[in-house]
Amino acid sequence: MVAKKPRIVIIGAGMAGLTAANKLYTSAGSKELFELCVVEGGTRIGGRINTSEFCGDKIEMGATWIHGIGGSPIHKIAEQIHSLQSDQPWECMDGFAEETTTVAEGGFELNPSIIEPVSTLFNKLMDFAQGKMVEYDVSNEEVGYCKLAAKACTCTSNGGFKELSIGYFLRRGLDAYWDSVREQEEIKGYGNWSRKLLEEAIFAMHENTQRTYTSAGDLCTLDYNAESEYRMFPGEEITIAKGYLSIIEFLASLLPAGLVQLGRKVTKIEWQPDGHRPLEVENGHGDRPVKLHFCDGSTMLADHVIITVSLGVLKASIRDGSSGMFHPPLPSFKAEAISRLGFGVVNKLFVQLTHDGESGNNFNQFPYLQMVFHRHDSEKRRKKIPWWMRRTSSLFPIYNNSSVLLSWFAGKEALELESLQDEEIINGVSTTISSFLPQSHKPMTPNSHELGNGNVNSVENSSGREFKFKKVLKSQWATDPLFLGSYSYVAVGSSGEDLDLMAEPLPKNSSSNSGSVTSPPLQILFAGEATHRTHYSTTHGAYFSGLREANRLLQHYHCVGV
Ligand SMILES: Cc1cc2nc3c(=O)[nH]c(=O)nc-3n(C[C@H](O)[C@H](O)[C@H](O)COP(=O)(O)OP(=O)(O)OC[C@H]3O[C@@H](n4cnc5c(N)ncnc54)[C@H](O)[C@@H]3O)c2cc1C
Ligand SMILES: *[C@@H]1O[C@H](CO)[C@@H](O)[C@H](O)[C@H]1NC(C)=O
Ligand SMILES: *[C@@H]1O[C@H](CO)[C@@H](O)[C@H](O)[C@H]1NC(C)=O
Ligand SMILES: *[C@@H]1O[C@H](CO)[C@@H](O)[C@H](O)[C@H]1NC(C)=O
Ligand SMILES: *[C@@H]1O[C@H](CO)[C@@H](O)[C@H](O)[C@H]1NC(C)=O
Ligand SMILES: *[C@@H]1O[C@H](CO)[C@@H](O)[C@H](O)[C@H]1NC(C)=O
Numbered sequence: 001m002v003a004k005k006p007r008i009v010i011i012g013a014g015m016a017g018l019t020a021a022n023k024l025y026t027s028a029g030s031k032e033l034f035e036l037c038v039v040e041g042g043t044r045i046g047g048r049i050n051t052s053e054f055c056g057d058k059i060e061m062g063a064t065w066i067h068g069i070g071g072s073p074i075h076k077i078a079e080q081i082h083s084l085q086s087d088q089p090w091e092c093m094d095g096f097a098e099e100t101t102t103v104a105e106g107g108f109e110l111n112p113s114i115i116e117p118v119s120t121l122f123n124k125l126m127d128f129a130q131g132k133m134v135e136y137d138v139s140n141e142e143v144g145y146c147k148l149a150a151k152a153c154t155c156t157s158n159g160g161f162k163e164l165s166i167g168y169f170l171r172r173g174l175d176a177y178w179d180s181v182r183e184q185e186e187i188k189g190y191g192n193w194s195r196k197l198l199e200e201a202i203f204a205m206h207e208n209t210q211r212t213y214t215s216a217g218d219l220c221t222l223d224y225n226a227e228s229e230y231r232m233f234p235g236e237e238i239t240i241a242k243g244y245l246s247i248i249e250f251l252a253s254l255l256p257a258g259l260v261q262l263g264r265k266v267t268k269i270e271w272q273p274d275g276h277r278p279l280e281v282e283n284g285h286g287d288r289p290v291k292l293h294f295c296d297g298s299t300m301l302a303d304h305v306i307i308t309v310s311l312g313v314l315k316a317s318i319r320d321g322s323s324g325m326f327h328p329p330l331p332s333f334k335a336e337a338i339s340r341l342g343f344g345v346v347n348k349l350f351v352q353l354t355h356d357g358e359s360g361n362n363f364n365q366f367p368y369l370q371m372v373f374h375r376h377d378s379e380k381r382r383k384k385i386p387w388w389m390r391r392t393s394s395l396f397p398i399y400n401n402s403s404v405l406l407s408w409f410a411g412k413e414a415l416e417l418e419s420l421q422d423e424e425i426i427n428g429v430s431t432t433i434s435s436f437l438p439q440s441h442k443p444m445t446p447n448s449h450e451l452g453n454g455n456v457n458s459v460e461n462s463s464g465r466e467f468k469f470k471k472v473l474k475s476q477w478a479t480d481p482l483f484l485g486s487y488s489y490v491a492v493g494s495s496g497e498d499l500d501l502m503a504e505p506l507p508k509n510s511s512s513n514s515g516s517v518t519s520p521p522l523q524i525l526f527a528g529e530a531t532h533r534t535h536y537s538t539t540h541g542a543y544f545s546g547l548r549e550a551n552r553l554l555q556h557y558h559c560v561g562v
């Protein structure tokens with residue numbers, strides 16, 4: 001009998017799956033050793049990397065940033081394939097920083113002297129939580145707030161330090177700050193805004209940004225202790241001129257045609273927890289312990305399966321119990337880690353700005369706008385800003401003079417966005433803008449609230465220029481059954497250890513399969529963003545996880561390792 005080659009099937013053609021496929025395919029000797037394929041449920045490769053085009057600009061519907069170029073494998077590939085320069089306009093985000101305009105609801109442009117103390121406080125609190133705070137960097141005062149906040153958390157939460165959330169910690173920090181600042185002069189000329197309300201709302205704006213960074217829709221569900229385990233690469237954060245998808249296409253180009261199969265959604269995975277019962281004999285090629293079922297009814301046997309589907313898809317597959325994807329169901333250590341970890345929704349919204357009246361492309365430059373909202377319940381709304389806009393921290397052109405504006409959404413607001421009609425979105429954004437940019441003077445009088453009243457799709461600025469929105473494009477990560485959300489976070493009640501459990505292959509070592517060596521272990525391996533303890537939620541985390549699982553198999557077969 002001809003010795004069979006072990007068959008490795010990778011589920012998912014995103015960053016993790018394609019990285020694993022590459023490592024396995026290009027490792028010396030492995031071409032002869034393995035039968036390899038990637039099965040992808042969608043009709044495209046890339047997964048949560050989804051470069052698209054909007055109004056002639058290259059934009060990202062999913063992964064956008066290289067989070068720190070120092071040491072990033074993604075950056076290395078991008079440089080190697082010359083993806084960092086392009087002639088076509090892209091989401092390069094150069095209109096940043098100095099150009100930021102922070103406006104409080106009602107159209108009150110805020111002076112840096114009001115914003116900076118709160119922003120500094122917020123940043124120091126996050127640095128402290130992330131373990132990045134170097135004491136000599138900051139004033140004793142700030143260290144004091146952080147320590148007070150952390151201490152308050154220790155004392156108050158029922159389960160002790162373990163149950164601490166970032167949301168709770170941040171608010172304790174704000175309270176500590178308020179308790180210690182001297183009586184400050186009340187501000188004037190900001191309508192119904194008092195100093196305290198403004199400070200609170202600026203703080204909330206930063207929290208909203210944090211919600212999109214972490215995908216925790218409510219920061220009170222984001223674990224405090226895990227925050228300091230998360231690692232960032234040093235250096236600049238940049239976007240990819242030729243699109244994030246260029247990295248994916250490069251990885252795929254190294255694989256032979258046909259290795260990646262599209263439209264192959266896996267519906268059921270039969271595996272053998274005891275590791276020794278032959279499942280089926282395929283054409284006399286011996287037994288393979290794992291059987292995959294596809295949406296079209298076809299099946300495939302495999303020796304090893306690397307699963308890279310999102311944590312959202314895994315959560316759904318265990319929620320359904322015995323009718324879920326795994327047969328038998330996943331062991332409890334795995335199922336519990338899956339359900340404890342957080343998987344949130346983050347979406348991007350692009351809107352096209354048109355300038356009415358003037359010809360040519362010399363449209364009115366839209367600012368890099370940061371929005372400071374009244375608390376939802378704080379007063380009767382004169383303007384009907386929809387609730388799903390009220391936790392959006394910013395709206396800005398994707399490059400200096402672009403007519404395309406971008407906002408990030410998180411949590412239930414992001415989920416709502418997915419279900420809205422384009423028309424409703426345009427109305428919602430327009431109404432919001434009319435409460436923030438009715439004029440450029442500062443501060444305004446209460447009466448000028450009436451400006452822009454009843455104006456649906458356009459907002460006039462004091463000089464008679466208008467912002468009008470024409471087209472929208474939004475991502476829909478939560479409704480897409482191949483993702484069911486955006487990225488993972490360590491929720492209160494879970495810990496970094498759960499991310500390690502996510503990475504454990506199945507079946508787990510057990511003494512019960514003593515005596516049997518016929519069936520190889522490593523039936524089901526887990527890769528993907530949510531399986532990396534320190535780089536979860538990123539493309540490079542997914543990349544590392546793919547390498548890790550490919551290496552696990554290579555080592556198993558004593559191939560050239562790592
Ligand atoms: C809006 C948004 C913004 C982001 N921004 C950034 C950023 O700026 N920087 C950054 O580093 N990261 C960012 N990320 C995260 C990054 O995109 C992901 O961490 C990474 O792409 C995940 O790769 P993966 O291979 O683990 O999973 P995926 O890309 O999800 O790949 C899994 C694949 O499995 C397929 N699949 C699912 N179910 C099945 C099935 N039953 N059968 C067969 N195939 C199936 C899916 O179609 C998918 O192609 C962002 C993500 C989102 C959504
Ligand atoms: C965009 O604006 C910023 C800030 O004004 C400036 O530093 C940058 O060079 C500009 N970029 C381009 C491409 O004009
Ligand atoms: C807000 O300001 C307006 C005008 O100054 C005033 O009539 C109204 O009562 C104020 N609302 C609150 C809640 O203070
Ligand atoms: C951007 O717009 C400003 C103002 O309209 C204009 O002066 C400038 O030349 C534009 N820059 C580019 C790169 O188009
Ligand atoms: C309003 O238009 C004027 C004149 O064109 C411009 O200088 C100003 O920046 C605009 N205001 C805002 C808030 O964009
Ligand atoms: C991916 O991008 C396309 C547009 O190119 C869009 O239609 C699709 O909805 C995007 N996928 C998700 C999950 O947002």
Ligand SMILES: *[C@@H]1O[C@H](CO)[C@@H](O)[C@H](O)[C@H]1NC(C)=O
Nearest residue numbers: 504505506507508509510521
């Ligand atoms: C399984 O056994 C191997 C080899 O003894 C060991 O390295 C690994 O940590 C074990 N895994 C588990 C989950 O116990």
